[in-house]
Amino acid sequence: MGFFDRLKSPAATSSRARVISFLNQKGGVGKTTMAFNTAHALASRGHKVLCLDMDPQANLSLLFGIETTSYQLHHLLVNSVRELKALHVPALVDDLLVRGKVDLLPSGQELSGFELTVAGIQGARQLILKLFLEKSGLLDRYDFILIDCPPTLGLLVVNALCATHGVMVPFRPDEFSLKGLVHLGDVLANIEEMGVSETPQVIAYIPNLVDLRRKQEEDDLEKIRLHLARELGHSKLTTPFQNKASLVKSQAQKKSVFDYQSKEFAPLQANFSEMVDLIQEWSDARN
Numbered sequence: 001m002g003f004f005d006r007l008k009s010p011a012a013t014s015s016r017a018r019v020i021s022f023l024n025q026k027g028g029v030g031k032t033t034m035a036f037n038t039a040h041a042l043a044s045r046g047h048k049v050l051c052l053d054m055d056p057q058a059n060l061s062l063l064f065g066i067e068t069t070s071y072q073l074h075h076l077l078v079n080s081v082r083e084l085k086a087l088h089v090p091a092l093v094d095d096l097l098v099r100g101k102v103d104l105l106p107s108g109q110e111l112s113g114f115e116l117t118v119a120g121i122q123g124a125r126q127l128i129l130k131l132f133l134e135k136s137g138l139l140d141r142y143d144f145i146l147i148d149c150p151p152t153l154g155l156l157v158v159n160a161l162c163a164t165h166g167v168m169v170p171f172r173p174d175e176f177s178l179k180g181l182v183h184l185g186d187v188l189a190n191i192e193e194m195g196v197s198e199t200p201q202v203i204a205y206i207p208n209l210v211d212l213r214r215k216q217e218e219d220d221l222e223k224i225r226l227h228l229a230r231e232l233g234h235s236k237l238t239t240p241f242q243n244k245a246s247l248v249k250s251q252a253q254k255k256s257v258f259d260y261q262s263k264e265f266a267p268l269q270a271n272f273s274e275m276v277d278l279i280q281e282w283s284d285a286r287n
């Protein structure tokens with residue numbers, strides 16, 4: 001992107017990146033899928049975007065075509081903690097950064113040992129990612145940083161949330177999802193006590209893998225909408241994502257839905273464009 005494009009970019013007015021986490025403690029609801037495609041949707045509108053893979057499963061890194069790297073995000077995080085000097089490795093952000101339409105800091109198995117690695121430190125264990133993003137200068141280099149969270153509410157996710165301004169919550173509307181979403185709301189409310197100046201705001205809940213031909217799903221969705229509005233004071237639900245074989249196809253080819261011209265992908269592109277509109281609206285309101 002050239003200098004003038006950057007000036008045109010709506011987020012260019014704010015100097016620091018907005019950090020957005022894709023979050024749900026439930027597995028298989030579409031966090032990685034949404035993070036990957038939303039990142040590409042933002043990039044196609046001229047934003048400079050970094051993806052952080054905070055999941056030791058490294059599914060997001062795989063979508064970027066990264067299978068194994070000797071050093072990953074885990075090492076950068078450990079390197080950023082002075083107390084862990086004995087474990088530091090010669091890894092720098094710019095060596096690890098995978099550059100493309102969207103940039104990536106990849107994950108790997110080692111990240112599953114993060115909690116244990118930092119267990120004994122005196123400093124705030126929940127603020128390691130936040131301080132890393134500040135010290136590394138990454139916040140000043142991007143318009144948006146998108147974090148793909150693992151399906152837990154452990155220390156990795158708490159670190160993601162302490163560094164996060166906004167949250168996107170994909171979910172499958174079934175009889176169990178409501179309880180999970182309310183619990184998630186409680187976790188977000190508690191982040192305030194973790195030593196951060198702001199609690200992350202939910203930008204949108206994203207109903208995924210919805211079968212709108214089933215009356216039951218439509219009813220469940222409406223129930224969830226009403227309940228979230230009552231419990232949390234607001235509930236922004238996006239247009240539901242249907243079960244789309246073309247989404248799986250694009251992932252198998254390690255592409256975003258924006259890499260295809262065919263009509264088949266138009267509904268998915270519309271879904272992700274709506275996501276960008278919501279993010280933009282939320283971001284503008286913060287200025």
Ligand SMILES: Nc1ncnc2c1ncn2[C@@H]1O[C@H](COP(=O)(O)OP(=O)(O)OP(=O)(O)O)[C@@H](O)[C@H]1O
Pocket residue numbers: 026027028029030031032033034055057059149150151208209241242243244245247248251
């Ligand atoms: N709308 C959709 N249509 C079809 N397949 C989908 C859709 N959304 C997600 N999937 C598929 O469902 C699977 C799970 O999605 P994804 O990996 O994004 O979920 P996740 O929440 O990141 O999972 P985990 O919690 O394990 O990290 C993937 O194989 C993905 O291709």
Ligand SMILES: [Mg+2]
Pocket residue numbers: 031032033055059060148149150
């Ligand atoms: Mg995932």
